[in-house]
Amino acid sequence: MTVSDTELEAYLDEALPAEEMTRIEGEARRTPELARRLAAINARRDAGAHTLGEIWRRHRLTCPSRAELGSYLLGVLPDEHARYVAFHLDEVGCRVCLANHADLERQQAETADAASHRRRKYFESSAGYLRRK
Numbered sequence: 001m002t003v004s005d006t007e008l009e010a011y012l013d014e015a016l017p018a019e020e021m022t023r024i025e026g027e028a029r030r031t032p033e034l035a036r037r038l039a040a041i042n043a044r045r046d047a048g049a050h051t052l053g054e055i056w057r058r059h060r061l062t063c064p065s066r067a068e069l070g071s072y073l074l075g076v077l078p079d080e081h082a083r084y085v086a087f088h089l090d091e092v093g094c095r096v097c098l099a100n101h102a103d104l105e106r107q108q109a110e111t112a113d114a115a116s117h118r119r120r121k122y123f124e125s126s127a128g129y130l131r132r133k
Helices: 005-012 018-030 032-046 052-058 066-074 079-092 095-109 112-129
Strands: none
Touching: 005 018, 005 032, 005 052, 018 032, 066 079, 066 095, 079 095
């Protein structure tokens, strides 16, 4: 199995689909050379040698914000931006954005009663910390 340095960088950033992460981890455990390559990449990063691509991936500069993901779910993004978010989720498969998207979908599906109950519980748990003026 051949694993590129780009894939190893993405592995270290946890930016690959779960199946790929599992595949590379298994291969790194079986292949000392791959484990050495991972260690070398990690050492280079710790030494401060970064490529532009690494900076973009590490800081998730191509990821839509949580607010943008919420707007995407509501269908209020401009068409071009909505197509980009769809591409990022469906084609790139960014695990962080997929998790945020799933969380927002869950919140959106939550019933009004459940939301009211949750707000009441939050209030009750903080009531002793509120001051009267």
